[in-house]
Amino acid sequence: MSCDLTNPAFTDENKAREFLEASRWPEGAVCPFCGQMETVKALGGKSMGPGWYFCNECREKFTVRVGTLYERSHIPLHKWLFATHLIVSSKKGMSALQLSRMLGITYKSSWFMCHRIRAAMTPAEKPGPLGGEGKIVEADETYIGGKGKGRTNTSASATRKTSAAWVSKPLLRLPSAAASPDHSALRLFQARRCARSLSLRSAENHP
Numbered sequence: 001m002s003c004d005l006t007n008p009a010f011t012d013e014n015k016a017r018e019f020l021e022a023s024r025w026p027e028g029a030v031c032p033f034c035g036q037m038e039t040v041k042a043l044g045g046k047s048m049g050p051g052w053y054f055c056n057e058c059r060e061k062f063t064v065r066v067g068t069l070y071e072r073s074h075i076p077l078h079k080w081l082f083a084t085h086l087i088v089s090s091k092k093g094m095s096a097l098q099l100s101r102m103l104g105i106t107y108k109s110s111w112f113m114c115h116r117i118r119a120a121m122t123p124a125e126k127p128g129p130l131g132g133e134g135k136i137v138e139a140d141e142t143y144i145g146g147k148g149k150g151r152t153n154t155s156a157s158a159t160r161k162t163s164a165a166w167v168s169k170p171l172l173r174l175p176s177a178a179a180s181p182d183h184s185a186l187r188l189f190q191a192r193r194c195a196r197s198l199s200l201r202s203a204e205n206h207p
């Protein structure tokens, strides 16, 4: 979404719903229960209000909120989008107190929103090692981790300013195939950093 805070999706609930529908369902509404698209139809009628869909396959009603962090909440969708935008675009984060002031909602509501939005940003699982089973990882001569000293890469000094987790020596030096003809460093690298059962190749030779 654009950083423009005057975007109507931040102030109008219908516009917010349309934005989320277009973003989540670019091809058309998809049932969050069974994943079907062809069996979904929009529900009209004044009693339901706009944004409701019905799936003929699983006989469930749903809106675009179902299956997202905005599900089961009475807080208007445009306030949810605004809060999400403020939290993810604020360099130093956003407190629940500030959010309650900016959105005109209670502290209890803003605390709940902050909690859900931050929880939604948690990575689903820890990233695994490099590559994957049966895949290929290609490696050149390089230093893995450690202090910038001895690196030829000039961006190391820039990195040093932003990282607090420096150790005094490189964690692993991976020499070229010519410097390590027995590929012991490559094998060590593979054992430490890569998924099992993959094929590791250096630029000059294959171990």
Ligand SMILES: [Zn+2]
Residues within 6 Å of the ligand: 031, 032, 033, 034, 035, 036, 055, 056, 057, 058, 059, 060
């Ligand atoms: Zn369904």
